[in-house]
Amino acid sequence: xxxxxxxxxxxxxxxxxxxxxxxxxxxxxxxxxxxxxxxxxxxxxxxxxxxxxxxxxxxxxxxxxxxxxxxxxxxxxxxxxxxxxxxxxxxxxxxxxxxxxxxxxxxxxxxxxxxxxxxxxxxxxxxxxxxxxxxxxxxxxxxxxxxxxxxxxxxxxxxxxxxxxxxxxxxxxxxxxxxxxxxxxxxxxxxxxxxxxxxxxxxxxxxxxxxxxxxxxxxxxxxxxxxxxxxxxxxxxxxxxxxxxxxxxxxxxxxxxxxxxxxxxxxxxxxxxxxxxxxxxxxxxxxxxxxxxxxxxxxxxxxxxxxxxxxx
Amino acid sequence: xxxxxxxxxxxxxxxxxxxxxxxxxxxxxxxxxxxxxxxxxxxxxxxxxxxxxxxxxxxxxxxxxxxxxxxxxxxxxxxxxxxxxxxxxxxxxxxxxxxxxxxxxxxxxxxxxxxxxxxxxxxxxxxxxxxxxxxxxxxxxxxxxxxxxxxxxxxxxxxxxxxxxxxxxxxxxxxxxxxxxxxxxxxxxxxxxxxxxxxxxxxxxxxxxxxxxxxxxxxxxxxxxxxxxxxxxxxxxxxxxxxxxxxxxxxxxxxxxxxxxxxxxxxxxxxxxxxxxxxxxxxxxxxxxxxxxxxxxxxxxxxxxxxxxxxx
Numbered sequence: 001x002x003x004x005x006x007x008x009x010x011x012x013x014x015x016x017x018x019x020x021x022x023x024x025x026x027x028x029x030x031x032x033x034x035x036x037x038x039x040x041x042x043x044x045x046x047x048x049x050x051x052x053x054x055x056x057x058x059x060x061x062x063x064x065x066x067x068x069x070x071x072x073x074x075x076x077x078x079x080x081x082x083x084x085x086x087x088x089x090x091x092x093x094x095x096x097x098x099x100x101x102x103x104x105x106x107x108x109x110x111x112x113x114x115x116x117x118x119x120x121x122x123x124x125x126x127x128x129x130x131x132x133x134x135x136x137x138x139x140x141x142x143x144x145x146x147x148x149x150x151x152x153x154x155x156x157x158x159x160x161x162x163x164x165x166x167x168x169x170x171x172x173x174x175x176x177x178x179x180x181x182x183x184x185x186x187x188x189x190x191x192x193x194x195x196x197x198x199x200x201x202x203x204x205x206x207x208x209x210x211x212x213x214x215x216x217x218x219x220x221x222x223x224x225x226x227x228x229x230x231x232x233x234x235x236x237x238x239x240x241x242x243x244x245x246x247x248x249x250x251x252x253x254x255x256x257x258x259x260x261x262x263x264x265x266x267x268x269x270x271x272x273x274x275x276x277x278x279x280x281x282x283x284x285x286x287x288x289x290x291x292x293x294x295x296x297x298x299x300x301x302x303x304x305x306x307x308x309x310x311x312x
Numbered sequence: 313x314x315x316x317x318x319x320x321x322x323x324x325x326x327x328x329x330x331x332x333x334x335x336x337x338x339x340x341x342x343x344x345x346x347x348x349x350x351x352x353x354x355x356x357x358x359x360x361x362x363x364x365x366x367x368x369x370x371x372x373x374x375x376x377x378x379x380x381x382x383x384x385x386x387x388x389x390x391x392x393x394x395x396x397x398x399x400x401x402x403x404x405x406x407x408x409x410x411x412x413x414x415x416x417x418x419x420x421x422x423x424x425x426x427x428x429x430x431x432x433x434x435x436x437x438x439x440x441x442x443x444x445x446x447x448x449x450x451x452x453x454x455x456x457x458x459x460x461x462x463x464x465x466x467x468x469x470x471x472x473x474x475x476x477x478x479x480x481x482x483x484x485x486x487x488x489x490x491x492x493x494x495x496x497x498x499x500x501x502x503x504x505x506x507x508x509x510x511x512x513x514x515x516x517x518x519x520x521x522x523x524x525x526x527x528x529x530x531x532x533x534x535x536x537x538x539x540x541x542x543x544x545x546x547x548x549x550x551x552x553x554x555x556x557x558x559x560x561x562x563x564x565x566x567x568x569x570x571x572x573x574x575x576x577x578x579x580x581x582x583x584x585x586x587x588x589x590x591x592x593x594x595x596x597x598x599x600x601x602x603x604x605x606x607x608x609x610x611x612x613x614x615x616x617x618x619x620x621x622x623x624x
Binding site: 015043046076079080082194195199227230231253 | 324325327355357358359388391392394395505506507508509510511512531534535536538539542543565566567568569573577
């Protein structure tokens with residue numbers, strides 16, 4: 001299953017060249033043809049080239065005819081070039097078979113593309129941090145990536161952690177659940193919140209919204225969710241799925257305020273079902289998720305399933 | 313000039329009781345009558361009491377008949393209780409002569425009040441961090457506080473730092489400036505950005521927007537400003553004034569990207585005049601600013617003036 005994978009840098013400059021090279025070597029060892037964008041290692045301030053350079057890189061990725069356009073890394077930089085992206089051309093490339101894959105800062109691109117064209121992309125790995133790790137890349141990530149490449153993937157499943165079971169006490173979270181034909185969307189919560197009120201956040205009704213973040217204290221997670229709540233976004237969703245929130249640090253001042261507090265409070269404020277534990281985010285074990293696609297969400301006991309493709 | 317000052321806690325729990333006590337002693341030593349809200353030292357998780365407790369504290373501050381309602385501290389907590397605040401009652405209290413003063417998390421309250429009623433408040437000190445410091449509170453802060461108490465204050469002035477002079481190279485920033493009868497608004501940038509798209513951000517046209525923040529890297533400052541930009545908020549302003557951005561840390565990855573980069577880029581994206589150096593924020597030397605009031609903004613050479621009251 002040899003595929004053509006195009007590597008480009010729409011966000012922060014690649015500083016860890018070793019991971020970058022290991023990632024490319026890994027993809028080649030898997031049998032793929034890897035094409036590296038001419039500006040993939042560009043650097044301007046924090047960015048992988050100035051705004052024009054990164055806009056041109058996105059255009060080249062769209063024109064590459066590759067099976068997959070994979071970001072080298074996230075960071076920061078897409079938000080400020082959102083007005084300059086040629087979304088129609090990207091959507092056409094997707095229509096012709098190029099799958100755009102990434103996460104973190106890439107959420108801004110995914111949301112804006114969805115808002116402007118409705119086109120679907122994949123929330124998934126980045127080259128350096130996922131394929132470029134020392135040692136073996138995560139098994140589940142690789143298997144999900146292969147599923148995406150083959151087009152045979154039909155969904156993903158995970159076990160709801162006890163965090164979700166706390167919902168039981170509120171008479172929620174216990175019941176089995178079946179949501180059909182809902183639009184899956186979301187990604188990095190910081191980026192989602194930073195798009196509220198702009199033309200780059202899609203207006204999704206009856207959706208399944210998934211969120212993840214890194215280095216964000218639960219009070220900041222709550223403040224961002226409160227923005228989505230007060231803006232009316234959450235009232236439109238059928239489910240809100242917490243993926244992984246990693247690398248934050250609780251402090252003595254919290255006195256019991258933690259991520260579970262945020263989840264519980266959110267569940268008390270929305271009709272949507274709130275689930276947790278989705279294996280995606282700034283963690284090695286991540287599934288790939290079709291952002292903008294129609295999905296089914298099932299909960300049976302503590303087992304949750306997001307289904308797409310033929311099974312859906 | 314003895315005044316009645318009401319101390320309450322609408323946001324985070326007071327942990328530094330020593331500063332709290334010193335602040336009260338200081339205000340009393342200045343000749344004021346200090347009334348402490350019954351829940352001012354409440355604690356629930358991170359918060360100065362649960363949501364109902366803090367909403368009741370705000371209501372008591374509004375009912376106090378005090379000359380000044382001063383927050384004990386900022387932190388986090390107002391965003392989540394915005395839907396429960398009785399804004400009309402607060403506006404009536406302001407109309408009867410109670411001045412609401414605070415900063416940081418308090419920005420959420422100020423913006424929501426302005427959006428719902430148009431009432432004016434003061435961006436200014438908090439009890440603990442400003443009046444409760446060890447040693448003498450900042451002279452300028454105290455003088456501005458006295459001006460606010462006496463109603464004799466007519467404005468504030470500051471010298472534009474060289475940062476603003478960089479605008480010269482873009483053919484901007486050099487010209488003297490006179491903006492009349494513009495609405496002054498703003499405060500903590502994180503809070504402002506977190507209100508975009510919600511009913512709690514006032515729709516200000518032809519305004520003077522001031523911003524400050526603490527612990528936020530310039531790339532995050534830029535992302536927040538980009539949200540205000542893409543949401544169309546900045547296009548409506550006549551001036552954007554950077555107050556103090558404190559306690560952030562540049563990293564090697566920045567490679568020259570710094571707060572001045574953010575200021576320069578912003579100036580290239582908006583018609584509004586971008587100024588810097590306003591002495592307000594998470595720093596000891598802070599002026600008081602009438603949020604929601606009509607002001608004049610003057611620039612003469614490197615001297616900038618914000619005028620209100622009789623001079624205006």
